[in-house]
Amino acid sequence: MKIAIIGAGAAGIMACITAKRLNKNLQIDLFDANKGIGKKILASGNGRCNISNSSITSKNYIGENPDFVNFALKEFDFKAFEKFCKSVGLLLDVKESCKVYPLSNEAKSVTNLLELALNELGVNIYLESFIRDIEKVDEKFNIKLDETEYKGYDKVLISNGLGAAPQLNANESGLEFASKFGHTYNSTYPSLVGLKTDNTYNGKLQGVKKECNVILFVNNNLEQEIFGDVLFTSYGVSGFAILDISQLAVLNLSSYQDVKIAINFFPKINKNDLADQIQSLLKTVPNQRVVDILTGMVSNKIAPVLLDICKINIDTKANEINAKQIKAIAYQLNSWKMKIVDTQGFGHAEASGGGVRTIEVDNRTYESKLVKNLYFAGEVLDIVGNRGxxxxxFAWASGYLVGKSLVK
Known part of the structure; x- marks a missing residue:
């Protein structure tokens, strides 16, 4: 049997290894646009490779039908993944946060060991291969590149991801191939990405970083609340809390909903207590400017912007400010609202949302329900996970199920 796998990422690699271990007589040709395998694996976790998570449920995923992942997570849970890693010589470092890294703390060791496994099993790897078309003729698939055509495949797996990280040759050709075979897909959008806001003061706060509570509002309804790092940028906001909340924010933004966030700089202090603390602070130095005194509790970049939003003159002294103005400052620090208008784009996104509709794919085999012997796995499907x-x-797990299905 002759099999073509499009995309040498986590899903494609896992499918290759799983299938060849079950049947060494398979001919598997693995195609990828890059000069090496697993480029997104190398980029994960800032080069340290956040390879998995030891605590996963379908609640960690969004998409048209997040429950689609349940069978894959059951069949290929973290223990199964750990066993697979040991089988290729990879030891893991499981953090208290449940994030999982290679013990070497280096992503390159992951791709090196996976490549050794592929070579040992006799998988044919075709790098720098841009697939232009896939067609099915007389129950066989043909793979067309720019100047070459590979013919006579019994089965094909599309696992070449979506548009996140185009600098790594990421693209949405998988959706084009899927569409050609009658599949539909949900619109794609950047996920785990910085958010652009419509504020005029963005540049003034660039570089400010603080642990805050971030609250997401969609059409003025509270949707999510996350605590973590917030980094103010020239375009808006980033940081871990923003990346996390961006998933729901951008999903709703992509369907033209009204999306806002509110940042609470002091989540452990309610606004009334915060107002009392500010008032007490101002009383200690009545002849000093309020903007200077506030730098004792917030960044010196935030203080002047804060006063401007609250319509308080920059030269106002502590003994000149009234109780109403103090409450306005406290309220702003407890609920700094910003309208989200866009994202930093696919070039800065860690993942892509949207993709091939899972209702058209078997959740146990990952075979197309529309075209026999056509499979999908990983990011090309309308499933996107949380950061971590x-x-x-999901790429490993879906690739594993496809690998088992390919030998049948």
Missing amino acids: GFNLH
């Missing part, structure tokens, strides 16, 4: 190794784990 969840996307890679």
Whole structure:
């Protein structure tokens, strides 16, 4: 049997290894646009490779039908992944946060060991291969590149991801191939990405970083609340809390909903207590400017912007400010609202949302329900995980199920 796998990412690699271990007589040709395998694996976790997560449920995923992942997570849970890693010589470092890294703390060791496994099993790897078309003729698939055509495949797996990280040759050709075979897909959008806001003061706060509570509002309804790092940028906001909340924010933004966030700089202090603390602070130095005194509790970049938003003159002294103005400052610090208008784009996104509709794919075999012997796995499907190794784990798990299905 002759099999073509499009995309040498986590899902494609896992499918190759699983299938060849079950049947060494398979001919498997693995195609990828890059000069090496697993480029997104190398980029994960800032080069340290956040390879999985030891605590995963369908609640860690969004898409048209997040429950689609349940069978894959059951069949290929973290223990199964750990066993697979040991089988290729890879030891893991499981953090208290449940994030999982290679013990070497280096992503390159992951791709090196996977490549050794592929070579040992006799998988044919075709790098720098841009697939232009896939066609099915007389129950056989043909793979067309720019100047070459590979013919006579019994089965094909499309696992070449979506548009996140175009600098790694990421593209949405998988959706084009899927569409050609009658599949539909949900619109794609950047996920785990910085958010652009419509504020005029963005540049003035660039570089400010603080642990805050971030609250997401969609059409003025509270949707999500996350605590973590917030980084103010020239375009808006980033940081871990923003990346996390961006998933729901951008999903709703992509369907033209009204999306806002509110940042609470002091989540452990309610606004009334915060107002009392500010008032007490101002009383200690009545002849000093309020903007200077506030730098004792917030960044010196935030203080002048804060006063401007509250319509308080920059030269106002502590003994000149009234109780109403103090409450306005406290309220702003407890609920700094911003309208989200866009994202930083696919070039800065860790993952892509949207993709091939899972209702058209078997959740146990990952075979197309529309075209026999056509399979999908990983990011090309309308499933996107939270930050923390969840996307890679779904890629491994879906690739594993496809690998088992390919030998049948």
